[in-house]
Amino acid sequence: MQDLPEADRIKIRRLAMQDFTFFLPTRVVFGCGKVRRVGEECRRLGGKKAFVITGTTATATSAGFAAMLESMREADLPFEVYDRIEHDPTLEAIEAGRQAALQCGADLIVAYGGGSPMDAGKAVAMFATNKGAVEEYLSVKKVFKLPGLPFLAIPTTAGSGSEVTAAMVIRDDERKQKTGLSHPLAFAKTAVIDPETHVSMPPAVTAATGMDALTHAIEAYTSKSHQPFSDAFCLQAIRLIGENLRRATGNGADLAARSRMAAASTLAGVGFTFASLGSVHGLAHAIGARFEVPHGVANALMLPYVMEASIIADMPRFRDIAAALGENISGLSLRDAAFAAVDAVNILKADLDIPRCLTDVGVRERALKDITEDALAYRLRPLAPRDFCRADFQRILNRAMGKP
Ligand SMILES: [Fe+2]
Known part of the structure; x- marks a missing residue:
């Protein structure tokens, strides 16, 4: 093929498979009862204080959530629970989450719940280290420069896949828009997937x-x-x-x-x-x-x-x-x-x-x-x-x- 004229090489390459890269930076821990491993997994990430994000619904009072917090106590890991994420987090909710995470001195973000808490956790982790208003990243396409705080995701629904994606969806009520932000630095470090936590899903x-x-x-x-x-x-x-x-x-x-x-x-x-x-x-x-x-x-x-x-x-x-x-x-x-x-x-x-x-x-x-x-x-x-x-x-x- 090297002997062929460049024009012919280009034609032949067009018939080849599309180029691609594949890289999954998230450690996936899967299995029934694995929610009791979250404390240990947080320690593995080097966390000294966790900011635990969850929804405002029944999730925060569920047995799975209690078991996860217990595993953090057993791992001697201080944490603060933030249960103010409603469905489809708004940019105001992300700003408020960022301020709360920074104020409590967390060096690790944990999200427990469906797509909304996980997207919010991912966003809070990124905005905790990257300066500028959330709104700038949505409207004028400001780009993340720094890795976020380490982020651990525990999905309690089988839908969004947010635990292994680089994407987060943020709602802008003023513009009546849902915008997806995505960045290779935004992947969770660890996803703990415990199907037992899905049993209570309506x-x-x-x-x-x-x-x-x-x-x-x-x-x-x-x-x-x-x-x-x-x-x-x-x-x-x-x-x-x-x-x-x-x-x-x-x-x-x-x-x-x-x-x-x-x-x-x-x-x-x-x-x-x-x-x-x-x-x-x-x-x-x-x-x-x-x-x-x-x-x-x-x-x-x-x-x-x-x-x-x-x-x-x-x-x-x-x-x-x-x-x-x-x-x-x-x-x-x-x-x-x-x-x-x-x-x-x-x-x-x-x-x-x-x-x-x-x-x-x-x-x-x-x-x-x-x-x-x-x-x-x-x-x-x-x-x-x-x-x-x-x-x-x-x-x-x-x-x-x-x-x-
Ligand atoms: Fe989706």
Whole structure:
């Protein structure tokens, strides 16, 4: 190949696999009862005082949370609990968390809960060492320069995958926007995943967060920046979710299903970190910033509509998804096999009692124009399998509103 003219070498290289890097800096400690190892894991990170972030809901009074705090006492690790993170943390909540963490002199951030507390913990860890207002990082794209405080994440839902991603979603109520910040320095040092802490999750939360994880895996598997490592994580996540999300929702005490969903969520988190999300998330963030719709529900609502509009861009990948979700695709044409993935998602949604239309969750017609503009501006849109234009988004949203 070295003997060939440069023009020919370029042509040949275009046929090669896309270049990629893969690096997972998070130590993953997985298993039932592992929440009792958190104190030891904090010590392993060299922490002398932990700032423990959790939500304002029942999580802070749960047995799992108590067991985690007990493990910190046993490890002789002082800590301060900060239980003021509501769902979808706002930039004001992150600022307040940063001030509280600095005031208490913490040198380690621990987050216990779903995607919101984990994103908040990740953000507080980064903003504790990086100067400037949170707002500057969102609006004028100021960039993190320094590593954050060491961050340890304990997910109590199987959805966001935030324990292994570099991303954090922050809500800006003034601009009615949800913005994703991401930086390679923001990964958690350690993720402790204990499926026993998932058992008390209500069925609706299990279903919605599970659909979030499925959306991560499907969007990453079909993104233009997919690569063999992310493919492996995404396909296994899709398989595990297809086999276990109904069980985990129908019987929360089913630890086998809970364990597999917990693993699937983490796998999908790794998958989308090294590939990308796409227009389902672009639309879901725009919807969630304007209406009280949980992130997983917004994703589940938009997922089949975006999938069916995306299929022509990469039918073999959607066929793979159908197979991973357990559809019998033997004897089907490539097109029919690819569309079987949409059917599988719609049936899963129906089994889980997830709303079918945007109108079911209170989305108003007059908001569609702004939602479309936000989806067009979504930073990861260029990596989605199909390049949707304004008219495409309007069509997708009309379908999701229940119009023909
Ligand atoms: Fe998500």
